[in-house]
Amino acid sequence: MRHNIQPNLIKTWTRLKRCALFDVVKFLIVILALVLLTLRGSQRLGYNWQWYLVPRYIFTIENARFVPGPLLQGIMITFRIAGLSLLCSCLFGLVAALFNLSNSLIARTVARLYVELIRNTPLLVQLFFIYFVLAPIFGVGRLAAGVLALSLFEGAYAAEIFRAGIVSIHKGQWEAAYSLGLNSFDMYFRVILPQAVRRVLPPLTSQAISLIKDSALVSTIAIYDLTMQGQAIIAETFLTFEIWFTIAAMYLLVTVALSLVVSVMENRLRLEA
């Protein structure tokens, strides 16, 4: 009898292991353990958690009307800065990449200098330099200074990503474009870049996510983005951990949403070849 039961048990066990529900249960157990550990840890911390105070800083309902709190107002500013910087950094990156690959020595030198100078110095210093030194000269506001610093910084990284994508396109594609008599503009914008951009979408997404998180640095030049709003609330209420965790969760929501959008895009644009 035993000899018959054992293989059956093993079979049932393997089937159970393959079942999706089994994975869900394992996942829930791990999450539960994490929550218990966190709770125990936070009790030992001796910190007076006041999560119930947090929602009012995100939004409030007054007279049955939705009123965004300081954190929501902050994230709107973060959106504006990150969105503008994303567009500009792609532009800077593309121009720098094309300069870097051009035949002109001057263009190559300019691109090289830009990328090396920006990549090898801290963003905070660049931000201060642009805001305190350049902005007064050209008379631009703090928002523009913040966007400019972020786009220059992320653009230097984007330049290397674009360059890698462009040189990864097979030689035959260039030759086919030449042999058709396309000029340089058409060759780049109709043949090479459409293929290169698809290839570099994953690293570009990482760069965009970095940009959203780096945008927190504009709080140092008193732009009331998500981070700055959070710091202001903490200064008033001493809800240090609650607010920082909430802010982290809000950044996480935005960046995860961005990743999802890009992965949908990637699937749509995937080359069959």
Added chain:
Amino acid sequence: MSGVKEQHLGDPIILVEVVHKTYPGGVRALQGVSLIVHRREVVVVVGPSGSGKSTFLRCLNGLEAIDRGTIVIDGIPLDDKKEHRLEVRKEVGMVFQSFNLFPHMTVMENINLAQRRVRKRSKKEATAYTLELLNKVGMAEKVDRSQSAQRRPATARSHRQGSGHGSESHAL
């Protein structure tokens, strides 16, 4: 060549005089190649692999720079001038050994591209001509296929310029 045949052919269209080409690695691909091709003439270049057939054809539309000699196509000298190279490439069609179709475009877009951007044809004109060409190679029903790495669309693309005169050469 008999005199009768020459009358039948027409004026010389491709003139190649003592062309030399050495690759940077030191491989001497072409040594003193000379050739005259007339209008309506079909020329086949035959030889063992590595004998320079592909190099020769790549020189004919300026994909490879030559070290010495001259190449003149339909009166346009292939020299260092970028405009001359573009001018020649407008008229010279080429099918690559590995086809090199553009993978992000449909068959239709592949063949329309040069007609629209180089010949400046309208979309309607280009599409009509593309369908005519695809009919010739027997794949008109596959215009919207995004990838068909086959010789037929590649051949059609090399013809995209319109057969005003028969100067297209094919590296098959």
